Amino acid sequence: MQVTFKVTRYDRATGEKPRVQSYALDLPEGATILDGMMRIREEQDPTLAFRAACLRGVCGECTMRVNKSGKLACVTRVASIAKNNEVTVEPIRYIPVIKDLVFDMEAFLWRKIKAVEPWLKPNGGASDREHVLREEELAEVRKAMSCYMCGLCDEGCTVIAVDGGFLGPAALTKAYRFVFDPRDHARVERLRHLSEPKGMWDCTHCFEANGHCPRGINPTDRIFDLRDESIRRGVKSGAANQQVARHYDSFVASVKKSGWLDEGRLAIESEGWTNVAGLLELLPTAVKALQRGKLPMPYLHRSRPGAEQIRRIIERAEGKPS
Ligand code: SF4
Structure with missing residues (x-):
């Protein structure tokens, strides 16, 4: 040829x-x-x-x-x-x-991999001297352990393309491997660390990482698993990243109120009412969206049919009696 x-x-x-x-x-x-x-x-x-x-x-x-x-x-x-x-x-x-x-592996991968502390953290007790696991106990992390750190998921990542400081799917896959290892005793501490700015909540779920991984590890799904675990463990969404926390709170409040997502409200509340510079940055986009009829007036959302039922579902998920 x-x-x-x-x-x-x-x-x-x-x-x-x-x-x-x-x-x-x-x-x-x-x-x-x-x-x-x-x-x-x-x-x-x-x-x-x-x-x-x-x-x-x-x-x-x-x-x-x-x-x-x-x-x-x-x-x-x-x-x-x-x-x-x-x-x-x-x-x-x-x-x-x-x-x-x-390319420079230190700048590309190792610095971020080291940042997630890729080693087991036992609790130091006698039971940690030997911890033999059954195969099924390791099943969750077995797939992530097959990551050979080729970096192709980072190469395809649309967040790294605009923010080189984002931890990225490769390092988050490595973090997943330790967060879900039953021998590790630092799960909550790790989740708090991953919730900081540039961590797991910065992923925009474009799913490019899944498409790029030659090992079928589906790094985007692993990031979702980390987020789910974070919520289950009470590590509030982005406790160390207030913009993310505001984003999620606003999302829930909006759907609870009207059954719809109020995008205008979401943008304002994610930035925060006191962040004048951030709000001003939104203005040009907001004006364009309004002119094209793509942005209903924030906070004046009409409720959709079934909104009351949606509110009850959310409250049940939140653990409130219906
Ligand atoms: S593409 Fe897959 S194998 Fe390569 S670093 Fe990312 S998760 Fe690991």
């Missing part, structure tokens, strides 16, 4: 701007992107830098962006992804590159 690899080259040491270099290859049918990259390095350009280890899709080392999509190069067939006999190969996004396809 005749194919041209268009590879983005860069070297932090020289400080030169990234450039695209083309390599013409004749590859066997069934060749992978990594086969092509190794062929380039062995036969055409020994300076090309990339990471790879297992060559079997189990180590997560060879993460790259191929034809604008995050992939594991060792399990991505050239024939399945080439367009007009070309493939583009770039480093994954949002991360400082060291050289060519080699």
